[in-house]
Amino acid sequence: MPLIPLDGGVVDAAGIRTFALSVQTGTTPFRNGVNTNTLGYNGSLLGPALKLRRGEKTSIRVQNQLDEETTVHWHGLLIPAEVDGGPHQVIAPGAQWKANFTVNNPASTCWFHPHTHGSTGRQVVMGLAGLLIVEDPAQAGSELPGTWGVDDLALVLQDKRFTPLGQIDYALTAGDRLNGYTGDVLLVNGATAPVWQAPRQWVRLRLLNGCNARFLTLRLGNGAPMLQMANESGLLAAAVTRQSITLAPGERAEALVDFSNVASGQDVSLLAATATGGMSMGMGGGTGASEVTAMKCRVSLPRQPGAITQPPSAMASAPAVAASVGATVRTFNLGGGMMSSQFTINGRVFDMGRVDLAVPAKTIEIWKFTNATGMAHPIHVHGVRMSLLARDGAPPPAYEHGLRDTFIVQSMETVTVAVETAEVASPTPLMFHCHILEHEDAGMMGQFITV
Ligand SMILES: [Cu+2]
Structure with missing residues (x-):
């Protein structure tokens, strides 16, 4: 591994x-x-x-x-x-x-x-x-596994496609331009289905969906739950028990997993069901949702000194951004993609020379992203503190609380976020964009300055 x-x-x-x-x-x-x-x-x-x-x-x-x-x-x-x-x-x-x-x-x-x-x-x-x-x-008071590679394991999940000669194939097809690039091999830290020698105790998995376009739904092969204790921008106030965790490209999550009662030498697989924002795209070239073994945890090491015996009941999470009544509301319409692979934000394609928004520094605003396309887009906003307020008007689930930098906007959904801008104004543009990288590269991106 x-x-x-x-x-x-x-x-x-x-x-x-x-x-x-x-x-x-x-x-x-x-x-x-x-x-x-x-x-x-x-x-x-x-x-x-x-x-x-x-x-x-x-x-x-x-x-x-x-x-x-x-x-x-x-x-x-x-x-x-x-x-x-x-x-x-x-x-x-x-x-x-x-x-x-x-x-x-x-x-x-x-x-x-x-x-x-x-x-x-x-x-x-x-x-x-x-x-x-x-x-x-x-x-620092949060009692969490933190010995790198021993009980604190970082996993970079990415898919790739290869040419017959074994080189990376990034020749985009029409489908790639529409749905984003997908590979037929899922790699974890650059390896196919690696095996990690895990200790018989609670361990912490730091998960990054580093794919260009694939959404990944992760679960454990033995059916045990994962305790999600962080989303991409920090610790949750309390861990949330989850049977599976879905990450869009760019998103991270941290989960505690209990191997204390796994028989020594036994494998616990981390399974990944894969899809693009638009449709299920199986690994291996097929279509339809498919699940692959991302990696295996071979529970073969003894419990390490200082290992936690139970997950913390509460954690020192960072305060969320709260918007007040009367805050400026901005709307962002995610569009395009019907008959072409051109996706837009508020009807426009990215232009490096055009500033789309000037936002006051040190201010909290409400930004609403409405997805009028037929597929999900993960939206990433640079350089701001941000929290989710609502999905289609309903409060987000607990695992979406806290600070965020990337969030999924499902097809036909409106996601409302509170955005706190930087303390100091700057004429250098910051980006907001879709994190399906082929959409971003094709211009599903805008830029704002702080004034
Ligand atoms: Cu997109």
């Missing part, structure tokens, strides 16, 4: 925690005897998990060793627009870019990936994705 390496960075003489990322080419042996060309951060495929601490001054130096432009977007981080790593912060081939910021997120599992307009989907499929593990000293 390949583990995502945890990188704690180095604190320099000025007290700034510094990290270095090299965006590079490499090869990965996905299949016997074939070296597949891939991209990675500090390696051939994927990237490290950068361990950030709330309140710390942080500097991430990115060296682009590719022969094409890229950007590095810190998905979920509440940082100034200038260092967000969106499509305006292009890193030329051979160039270096530095993101300097103070970490302002609660404890959470965020991630980083390219946001290069028009080539995000390809660069992610080629392997560019890493994790951001945020710790918050004020939440």
Whole structure:
């Protein structure tokens, strides 16, 4: 089982925690005897998990060793627009870019990936994705498994498609342009159905749907529930018992799983049912909903010293964003896609030179996203604190509480969110977009500035 390496960075003489990322080419042996060309951060495929601490001054130096432009977007981080790593912060081939910021997120599992307009989907499929593990000293009392790779396991789930010669196939079909790119192989941390040697105790799974377009519904093969204790932007006030967890592209969840009573040596599978936002698309080229074994937990290690004996009854969750009566309401209509693969927001396709909205800084507004298309779209808003208020007027379920950065808007649904903008105004645009990367690349994206 390949583990995502945890990188704690180095604190320099000025007290700034510094990290270095090299965006590079490499090869990965996905299949016997074939070296597949891939991209990675500090390696051939994927990237490290950068361990950030709330309140710390942080500097991430990115060296682009590719022969094409890229950007590095810190998905979920509440940082100034200038260092967000969106499509305006292009890193030329051979160039270096530095993101300097103070970490302002609660404890959470965020991630980083390219946001290069028009080539995000390809660069992610080629392997560019890493994790951001945020710790918050004020939440340190939460008793949760936290030994990396031992009882705290990060899983990057992605699908890929290969050419007959074993290279990554990113030749988009008409179906890919409509539904988003789907592969026929599901990889976990870059491996097909890996086996993890798990301890007989409670463990924590950090789940990232890093697919371009596939929605994943995850469950345990032994029928045991998962206790979801965090969604993508932080801890829930109390864990929610779930038989399955559905994640759209870009979304994360954290779950506690109990292996205490699993017989030693036995496998517990993590199963993934896969679909696109529009229709069920089976793995292996078939259609119809299908379920595959994403990975296996081989419960073979003894209970580790310091393991928790029961999940915490309450956790130090970050406060949600609440909107007051009279707050400005903005509407976003998700459209298109009927006879073409052109998706729009408020009737428009993304234009790098057009600012769609100017929003006051340090303000809470109500944003309503209505999906008039025939498929679901996961919406991601950059650089704001955000909480779900309602789905079609009804309060969201408990596992959707707290801070969010990405949320699903189902076909014909309206999702209402409270959005709190950055403290300091900035003329640099921030993005709001569909996280099906082929929709994003084709222009299902808008940008706002703070004034
Ligand atoms: Cu979309």
